[in-house]
Amino acid sequence: xxxxxxxxxxxxxxxxxxxxxxxxxxxxxxxxxxxxxxxxxxxxxxxxxxxxxxxxxxxxxxxxxxxxxxxxxxxxxxxxxxxxxxxxxxxxxxxxxxxxxxxxxxxxxxxxxxxxxxxxxxxxxxxxxxxxxxxxxxxxxxxxxxxxxxxxxxxxxxxxxxxxxxxxxxxxxxxxxxxxxxxxxxxxxxxxxxxxxxxxxxxxxxxxxxxxxxxxxxxxxxxxxxxxxxxxxxxxxxxxxxxxxxxxxxxxxxxxxxxxxxxxxxxxxxxxxxxxxxxxxxxxxxxxxxxxx
Numbered sequence: 307x308x309x310x311x312x313x314x315x316x317x318x319x320x321x322x323x324x325x326x327x328x329x330x331x332x333x334x335x336x337x338x339x340x341x342x343x344x345x346x347x348x349x350x351x352x353x354x355x356x357x358x359x360x361x362x363x364x365x366x367x368x369x370x371x372x373x374x375x376x377x378x379x380x381x382x383x384x385x386x387x388x389x390x391x392x393x394x395x396x397x398x399x400x401x402x403x404x405x406x407x408x409x410x411x412x413x414x415x416x417x418x419x420x421x422x423x424x425x426x427x428x429x430x431x432x433x434x435x436x437x438x439x440x441x442x443x444x445x446x447x448x449x450x451x452x453x454x455x456x457x458x459x460x461x462x463x464x465x466x467x468x469x470x471x472x473x474x475x476x477x478x479x480x481x482x483x484x485x486x487x488x489x490x491x492x493x494x495x496x497x498x499x500x501x502x503x504x505x506x507x508x509x510x511x512x513x514x515x516x517x518x519x520x521x522x523x524x525x526x527x528x529x530x531x532x533x534x535x536x537x538x539x540x541x542x543x544x545x546x547x548x549x550x551x552x553x554x555x556x557x558x559x560x561x562x563x564x565x566x567x568x569x570x571x572x573x574x575x576x577x578x579x580x581x582x583x584x585x586x587x588x589x590x591x592x593x594x595x596x597x598x599x
Contacts, residue, residue: 308338308579308595311568312366313383313494313526313554316342318350319439320454322559325350328567329357329365337568338595339364339582343383343554346372346401349434351389355593362596364582366589370494371401371484372474375517379474379500380493382481383526383552386589387489394487397480405437408469412441415465421445438462446561454561481521488590492552493517493525497536507539514543523588524550528577530570550584553577 315321316328323331325342332340340363342354351367358365368385387394410425417423423444428436431443445457466472484491493514496502502510514525527540544551554577555570556562569576586592 307576309568309576310337310339310364310579310582311554311557311577312341312368312385312552312581312585313343313370313529314340314557314567315344315370315559316350316354317443317559318347318433319344320442320558320561322561325354326357328557329354329361329363331567332358332363333361335566335568337363338579339366340567341366341368341383341385341554343368343370343385345370345381345439346405347437347439348389348398358593363593364586364595365593366582366585367591371480371491372500373477373480374474375477375513378502379472380477380502380517381495381500382477382484382522383492383494383554384484384489385492385552385585386591387484387487388590389487391487393483394489397475397483397487400475402435402437404471404474405439406435407471409436409438409441411469412438412462412465412471415468416441416445416461419461421448421450421461438466452563454558477517477522478520481517485521485523490523490550490585490588491521492550493522495529495556496525496540497529497532510539511543514549515547518547518549522549524552526553527551527581528553528575530555530565530575550588551581552585553581 316325348369355365366385371382371384373380428440428444432440481491502513555565557567
């Protein structure tokens with residue numbers, strides 16, 4: 307059986323591997339295909355695509371997009387869009403403007419917390435223009451924690467909130483633009499705080515139904531720390547509303563070391579190739595594995 311992973315991060319944002327290294331790691335892990343879904347950034351997609359092609363792997367260009375929906379922040383896994391389309395570029399320019407805003411002010415905020423950080427320190431960790439993830443990578447290099455998440459909880463997120471940068475593009479605007487660019491959209495980790503955590507199951511269902519009306523195509527049928535109830539509920543919604551199932555480990559490499567590419571927390575949870583095939587049948591941009599070409 308062939309396996310895949312459709313929720314993966316590189317060091318372009320908060321993963322630890324370069325995009326081409328992820329392709330090599332996917333091959334080492336025996337995966338047939340993967341998608342690169344960095345946060346609000348597609349800078350690594352071309353390198354990952356080229357490396358996947360050399361290795362005979364399937365690949366979907368992607369992005370994990372932050373959106374606002376009724377006062378909540380959600381993550382939407384966007385897959386297979388044409389990154390050079392006018393519709394996508396309209397959305398992407400707006401998203402990147404937010405992620406690259408007030409970087410000196412964010413650095414100053416963190417420095418005031420007692421962290422040794424200067425703009426010139428962060429520049430060495432940039433992957434393209436300076437953004438919040440360059441700051442995160444610099445903070446990772448200080449070895450303050452053994453995971454990256456506390457850096458967001460204790461420094462970056464408070465700075466972003468204090469500086470009025472916490473808002474994201476609205477789902478109503480973003481989802482149709484991804485569709486117009488030939489991609490599909492899937493709700494990531496619905497059970498998390500960046501998701502629908504805190505709502506009743508009935509309220510979660512209503513939110514998913516309303517998101518579908520705005521252009522949501524699917525949701526993650528599997529995620530590493532879904533409970534059995536979460537998994538059953540996701541399956542119920544996918545079946546009831548004819549949603550496209552996606553799945554991925556949210557792999558971050560050394561920044562989330564307990565998660566393995568393609569299987570998450572346990573080898574028996576390897577993600578079936580059928581998930582990749584279902585998405586590939588509906589998108590504009592996809593590299594099929596060499597044996598399927």
